[in-house]
Amino acid sequence: MTDLLYSVLDTLDEPVLLLDTDRTIVQANVAAQKLLSLKSKTPLQGQSFVRVLRNPEALRCVDEVLAGQKRAHADIQLDTPHRVTMRLMAVALETDSPAVVVSLKDETPLLQAAQMRSDFVANVSHELRSPLTTLSGIIETLQGNAKDDLEAQQRFLKIMQSEAGRMDRLIGDLISLSRVEEEERVRPTESVDLVQIVQIVIRNLKERSESADRGFNLHSESEKCLVVGDPDQLTQVFQNLLENAVKYSKPGGQVSLKIESKKSVPRLNSTVWAVSVSDEGEGIAAEHLPRLTERFYRIDSGRSRAMGGTGLGLAIVKHILSRHRGRLHIASVPGEGVTITALIPAIL
Ligand SMILES: Nc1ncnc2c1ncn2[C@@H]1O[C@H](COP(=O)(O)OP(=O)(O)O)[C@@H](O)[C@H]1O
Ligand SMILES: [Mg+2]
Secondary structure, three states: OOHHHHHHHHHOOOOEEEEOOOOEEEEEOHHHHHHHOOOOOOOOOOOEHHHHHOOHHHHHHHHHHHOOOOEEEEEEEEEOOOEEEEEEEEEEOOOOOOOEEEEEEEOHHHHHHHHHHHHHHHHHHHHHHHHHHHHHHHHHHHHOOOOOOHHHHHHHHHHHHHHHHHHHHHHHHHHHHHHHHHHOOOOOOEEEEHHHHHHHHHHHHHHOHHHOOOEEEEEEOOOOOEEEEOHHHHHHHHHHHHHHHHHOOOOOOEEEEEEEEEOOEOOEOOOEEEEEEEOOOOOOOHHHHHHOOOOOOOOOHHHHHHOOOOOOHHHHHHHHHHHOOOEEEEEEEOOOEEEEEEEEEEOO
């Protein structure tokens, strides 16, 4: 085995070990050294594979190969320093020293993605099933007990309408989310004025009865605040943020909007327009803040549902901002309210 081959192994991101017929480690590349000798720092070379990995499945693979099998694999769990799932592959060589190549591949991201997909499907099914169950129940009642009760029929029709509306909003948000995700890598091209967008959103909300009692005050540092953006998507961002501010704060409370420019925002390297929406509601406890943009994450799902929420609003907002190379910042003092800020790179 040449030094050149060893240096080639060192260039690989995946940990690779070469073992002898007695399972001694003949050579370990840099990635393997980093992964497996975290605590001890002693070189893996010369150590027994069994003691380094201490995993019966890993040992089984190596032994099968030493017994004449061409290759063997297993998914093993390692605590290095957080738990990861790795696909271990043992392959026979034609020589005795080394006799086996063992490689490891981190499967955690793949498994996490699969888990997220199945959680998402379970959530969507659950969200669709509950209005559907209500509708089926009502239909049965209308065919039976309430057959000739006009008053009950009117009441049930109202519930049916609101449940159908709930399903419709959920499907609408799901379509929005998938569209935004699909376009996330395509940069928008239009030049858009945030002041104008925010004014339109305020006007639309005021026209809808449930926000009629609200005072929205808007302060903008500049008459025009231009960004490169998709006007429909940016409208959706501020609609979601303003609707939340209205829904989750006390009736009659003020909703304040501020647009200002900010330099040197962490992780954004240009000057941005920061549009903040503040309400005077009960606020959000700190432990919820990092999770609010997760799909279907709601602090009080009963309340959110009663308000017509789907739990997807902030997830959509986050994806839209990411498409605009922007960010979302959420701050809250429990008992005093919430300030959610959208940061979007500015055209100056
Ligand atoms: N301004 C706010 N004040 C208090 N809680 C909020 C506010 N905005 C969002 N939230 C919380 O975040 C959750 C997720 O918001 P969102 O994704 O828009 O879903 P939805 O409004 O459909 O429930 C809400 O259910 C609510 O618990
Ligand atoms: Mg919402």
